[in-house]
Amino acid sequence: MRVLIIEDEQMAANHLTALLRDIEPSLTVLGILDSVDDGRLQWPHLPTPDLIFSDIQLADGLSFSLLEQVPVPCPIIFTTAYDDYAIRAFKLNSIDYLLKPIEAEALAASLHKYRSLARPATTDLVRQMQTLLSSQAFLTQTYRQSFLIQFRDKLLPIKVSDIAYFSIEGGVVSATLVNRVTDHRVTDHRVTVQPISYPIDLKLEELETQLDPQQFFRANRQFVVSRNSIREAELYFNGRLQLKLQPEPTTPVLISKDRAPQFKKWMEAF
Numbered sequence: 001m002r003v004l005i006i007e008d009e010q011m012a013a014n015h016l017t018a019l020l021r022d023i024e025p026s027l028t029v030l031g032i033l034d035s036v037d038d039g040r041l042q043w044p045h046l047p048t049p050d051l052i053f054s055d056i057q058l059a060d061g062l063s064f065s066l067l068e069q070v071p072v073p074c075p076i077i078f079t080t081a082y083d084d085y086a087i088r089a090f091k092l093n094s095i096d097y098l099l100k101p102i103e104a105e106a107l108a109a110s111l112h113k114y115r116s117l118a119r120p121a122t123t124d125l126v127r128q129m130q131t132l133l134s135s136q137a138f139l140t141q142t143y144r145q146s147f148l149i150q151f152r153d154k155l156l157p158i159k160v161s162d163i164a165y166f167s168i169e170g171g172v173v174s175a176t177l178v179n180r181v182t183d184h185r186v187t188d189h190r191v192t193v194q195p196i197s198y199p200i201d202l203k204l205e206e207l208e209t210q211l212d213p214q215q216f217f218r219a220n221r222q223f224v225v226s227r228n229s230i231r232e233a234e235l236y237f238n239g240r241l242q243l244k245l246q247p248e249p250t251t252p253v254l255i256s257k258d259r260a261p262q263f264k265k266w267m268e269a270f
Contacts, residue, residue, distance in 0.1 A: 001027045004046065006054035006063050007079070008034045015101060016053060016079065023108050035059050039066040040258050051114055055134050057205055058078040064138055065208075069262060075117065077110050143212040147175065149198045160215075164229035165245060165253075166200070166207055168222055173200050173207075176247060178229060195247035217266050219243060223253050233263070259262065 001024060007013040020027050030047050033039040035058050043066075054063045054076055062153045067076065081100040095117055096110040097195055147163075149156045164178045174197040200207075208216075211224065219225050229245045236242040239257035255263050 002030050002047065002050045003027055003031050004049040004052045005054065006034075006039060006058070006066070007032060008055060008058045012079075012100065016107075019102065019107050020053075023111060024103065036063065036066045037256070037258065039063075039070070043070045050074055052076045054078055061218055062205055064210055065218065075114060077114070080094045084251050095210045130180075132144050144210040147200065148234070149175070149200060151198050158198065160211065161228075164195075164226050164247060165249065166204060166205055166224040167197075167214075168248060169251075173202060173204060174198060176249070179227070179247070214269075217263060219253050219255050219263070220259075222251070223249070225253065227267075230267075233267075 003020060005013055005016060007016065013034075017029055020029070031042065031050050033042055037060055051074055052072070054067065056063050056078055057080065063078075075095040077096045077098060078094055079098045079100060079102060096113055098110060099105055133265070143160075144159055147158045149158055158175065158177070160222075162177050163175045166173060166175050169175075176195050176197040202210075204218070204221075207224055208218055215227050216224050218229070225243060225245060229247075231244045231246050233241045233243050233255075236254060239260060241255040241260050241263065243253040243255065245253060
């Protein structure tokens with residue numbers, strides 16, 4: 001059996017590898033991908049695995065954003081410290097969902113499940129179930145519609161539709177509102193508009209799973225942007241794109257060369 005591991009924590013990757021080899025000594029680990037960007041670069045050059053073990057929360061985003069873009073030729077067993085992503089996981093080629101820390105008994109059961117599902121008699125059934133999940137025939141995905149933000153001595157209800165983008169700076173995630181300003185400041189005889197931003201006690205990775213992907217896009221490690229905030233995208237150096245947002249952020253919003261095709265497809269899709 002040939003296995004590919006997607007995991008950004010080296011100790012967790014080593015632990016999983018050791019357990020797999022204890023259970024099945026003939027198993028071969030084809031490689032370990034530690035980020036979404038690394039996966040995009042390495043995927044075309046990797047041998048075809050029989051099975052993928054994938055963590056969900058990686059350093060630069062969710063593994064879903066990788067696995068939804070690349071051809072996945074085999075089943076996936078997701079490994080994570082959280083149980084919030086089970087439904088989304090099974091919309092992909094997932095056959096199991098292991099919570100960390102992974103125990104040998106649970107891992108052995110997952111491998112047994114993989115072998116049983118690989119039999120011809122059950123392959124069609126698994127494919128039909130995945131099709132149903134992907135088409136949401138009996139499941140309606142709901143996304144966050146508002147936030148209750150604590151700011152100073154107040155609790156502020158903020159609609160998601162009023163948010164232009166989420167950003168992180170100095171470890172603090174903030175939501176910047178659409179077309180709202182605090183004041184106009186005069187600097188070097190120029191008037192600048194200061195947009196309203198509120199800190200949010202969530203990670204950008206968590207926001208990705210809660211926001212409607214038709215309306216919000218993860219531009220890079222610092223920004224999740226709303227479709228309605230994008231005025232235009234300019235060609236930038238080395239195949240990158242620079243987004244012009246309203247209101248304008250204090251730092252440039254750049255999309256990497258690798259993510260640019262996905263962004264264009266997203267903009268055209270809806």
